[in-house]
Amino acid sequence: MSENVKKEKSMILQKEMIGGLFKDLGNAKESGKKVVYTFVPGNLSELIRSFDMLMVYPEINALQSGMRKKSDEYIKEAEKWGHSEDVCTYVKCDIGMMLNGNIGPTGEKIPDPDLLLLSYTGCFTFLKWFENLEKLYPGVPVALLHTPYQENGEITPEMTDYMVKQLKNDVIPKMEQVSGQKFDPEKLKTILQHSADTEDMIVKIFDTTKNKPSPIDAYFAGVYYIGPINIGFRGTAEATGYYKELYSEIQERVKLGLGPVTPEGEMKEEKFRLVVEGPPNWTSFREFWKLFYDMGAVIVSSSYTRVGGVYKNGFRHDPNRLLESLSEYCMGCYTNMNLKQRVDMLAQEIVDYKADGFLVNSIKSCNSFSAGQLLMMRTLEDRLGIPVGFIESDLVDPRYFSYSNIKNRLESFFQMLDQRKLISV
Amino acid sequence: MSKLKELANKCEKLSYDLNFKAARKWKMEKEGRVIVGYMPIYFPREIIHAVEGLPVGILGGGDRKQIIVGDAYYQSYICHIPRGIIEMALSGHFADFDGFIFPSICDVIRNLSGMFQMSGIGKFAKYMDFPQDFSSEIGGKFYIQEMNSVLSKIKKINGVELTTTNLNNSIGLYNKNRKLIEEIYDIRQHSPWRLSAVDTYHILRAGMVIPVEDHNIILEEVLEEIRQDIGEPMDKIKVVITGAFCEQPPVSLIRTIEMAGCYIVDDDLMLGSRWIQGNIDNTSDNPVRAISEAYLNKSTFSSSVYDVGNPKSERLISLAKMRKADGIIFAAPSFCDPALLDNPIYNKACDDQKIRYINFQYHENIGQFKVIKEQVGAFSDSIKLWETDA
């Protein structure tokens, strides 16, 4: 009972935070707050917040539309508008939503942008997305922050310098102009300190999957856990408070030896521990999760929860290196790491979290994730001798979620894991 | 056989030699030479040329390479070109290549660089980031660093140091190359029957795999022929084709478009060879910077470059008008986010400007052209009829 009350507390906190954000967005015109449209990977939440502006993340809108079963209609709308069936469905879903009045998850209209901040990390489609947005919102200023790719598996001082200069030369002046406020380094410093504190907590939370049974699911529940930092709360005391609460709830579960809480109830027996690569499917999220629940599979680590920042490797926003630190954050996001780094990171997680298998959920929409996944999978299989599995779906296009196909493939994968367990016994 | 046909045939052979014999022969002729393969679209070939290198464009296996292992590297919903490239790499087609450049164009090419790195193909596999910031002090400086990083990799292999004189010389040769290519397009604009689009394609594509000096000779010979009033005009409309800047359509598709009643007066098929519009300064004492400035200020438009402040839709419309085209054909590879996500923007600009267009998708080894032929034929007929009515 007490556990339920505690669990609810973090959930209530999160709900309140998100509700408040959408309320603020709904009131933006009255309050005079400026609105910035930007993306999750490589987001500059802290900088935006330092100018007291509000953030809208088109991918979050798209994923929420997927969960609310609206994406089908929006995607078709964008296709009617001329978009191909073949391209990223996040873009189409978002454009369809805008063409349909831009109504957010709370039923309120999301305000138009005052600034389009194209700080894109690890994906070229963001660039195309914004070119389309620019046409939908003509005349809105655009600031661009180009994040160099870690092609050689490193962040060089030259790369950081390039980003800092862009921030100084284009991004910050545009934010000053739109917000009417001067850049305030002291304010940003305080915000970055909160970010670092939050990031400490995030690492601790995702590290609890080292326990057996794992007290959390680092993929399905993980996407909820990263929600607050990915929608702009990184850098706030609220976020730190939320994560502290969440961590103490999880600690309680560890003490009691409990498995993860799922929409189907608590997972009683942890049969398989998996590391998953690739984003989840949103349109059938619950069904998707249930497939794993039914088989007693817990995800102990996932690359998707690192898409908005990789903190496990030690990165923290640094209040003493303001712009450098923002730049390094952008460059460090998961899809901005080269394939070798991605494989090394996944291999480490498989070892650290004692996973029994590795699974790829390959997303039709997303070349940034998908291109190279098959080689990554084979490399991990060879390197660690671990069973690997492969399923395909899409983020928000329900036409590409085939329940029976995924179920069949997962069943074969779990059979393989079962046999492996028997042999090792 | 006419001289022109002979030249075109020679170029066709070079274009589709998936074993790059001409490049290999060139390398064998002198110690210290290197071959650097580069993926679509644009790469500043001058810097390779200046350090005893031959930059060789890699455009995949097209419809001439059977895919056996490539499909095991890519899901079905990823475009076709990378599977052909990895197939070629794993079956020894790039045996004498020293290194590979993956210019920033999209996530598929970007991740392909990692696949080359992980598979240990070549002495280096470098993803080359192009700046999306177009100021000299920021984007320009970054781009110079990227070029210097490529140069240091080559120096490690052959020990050749870049000199100002050599690079200025290389720039001069590529300036000439672009000038000759543009002259071919200018002639074809008013007299497209003098050189078919297929032959033009082969002539340009050959330039990706042979030394620029040799290609310039071919281009001069071609020009000598087509400056004359040869061939007979036919009743065809003039079109610009766009979207095919990376994965190349099979040549039969280009032929189909021509046969269905179109003269192709401009295209982005060999966009990299025509990327810089005009000359790069070849007299400066900092030629790497000159290349960078040209990239920042003289680049053509492309789906891989963010176009804020200089919309590509306007640039495409200007190009179509400049070429006096009757319409635009948007032909993009299936699953190509960069090309396909541009289409609604382009289509809208065409609607606003009352420019007629059609859209279709292809993949590099498409074998059926009936539907495309009908679509293009209907497009061409409608324009002809429309013009008669008007």
Ligand code: SF4
């Ligand atoms: S391609 Fe992938 S990372 Fe890029 S916008 Fe689409 S879903 Fe996001």
Ligand code: SF4
């Ligand atoms: S065809 Fe398009 S998606 Fe494929 S590699 Fe080329 S640019 Fe990228």
